Amino acid sequence: MKTLIVKVILCSMLGLATLFSVGYTLKTQNKKKKMMAHIVYFWAKPDLSAADKQKFEAGLNSLLKIKAVKMGYLGKPSTTKPREIVDNSFTHSMFLFFDDVKGHDAYQLDPIHTAFAAANQQFWTKVIVHDSDTM
Numbered sequence: 001m002k003t004l005i006v007k008v009i010l011c012s013m014l015g016l017a018t019l020f021s022v023g024y025t026l027k028t029q030n031k032k033k034k035m036m037a038h039i040v041y042f043w044a045k046p047d048l049s050a051a052d053k054q055k056f057e058a059g060l061n062s063l064l065k066i067k068a069v070k071m072g073y074l075g076k077p078s079t080t081k082p083r084e085i086v087d088n089s090f091t092h093s094m095f096l097f098f099d100d101v102k103g104h105d106a107y108q109l110d111p112i113h114t115a116f117a118a119a120n121q122q123f124w125t126k127v128i129v130h131d132s133d134t135m
Helices: 002-032 050-063 101-109 111-123
Strands: 036-044 071-075 092-098 124-133
Touching: 036 101, 050 071, 050 092, 050 111, 092 101, 101 111, 111 124
Parallel strands: none
Antiparallel strands: 036 092, 036 124, 071 092
């Protein structure tokens, strides 16, 4: 019985150590890998119907499926306290990461992206893009 308990404890400790090691490795690898970020802010028209808003958001989600996109996140303004230096006037945001500028360029020409732009540009009043290379 004691042997079984010791084995369970050792296996649990080994499992936790492995998880921490993998998590640490992924975190440090992401910091070391240079990537290209494509950050887009959208200002949706205030009078969008629920159906149009759903279509626009489904379109944003479709962009995450483009092969050149290595990581991607969609967002809305945070509920942080208002500060003079923070602009939360946008309605939707998108953060896409590519291996390099070539990946970004492929994304721009991908049929999913061009279809999204054509089908959804009617839903926004303004778009701002910030492209950046990670350091």
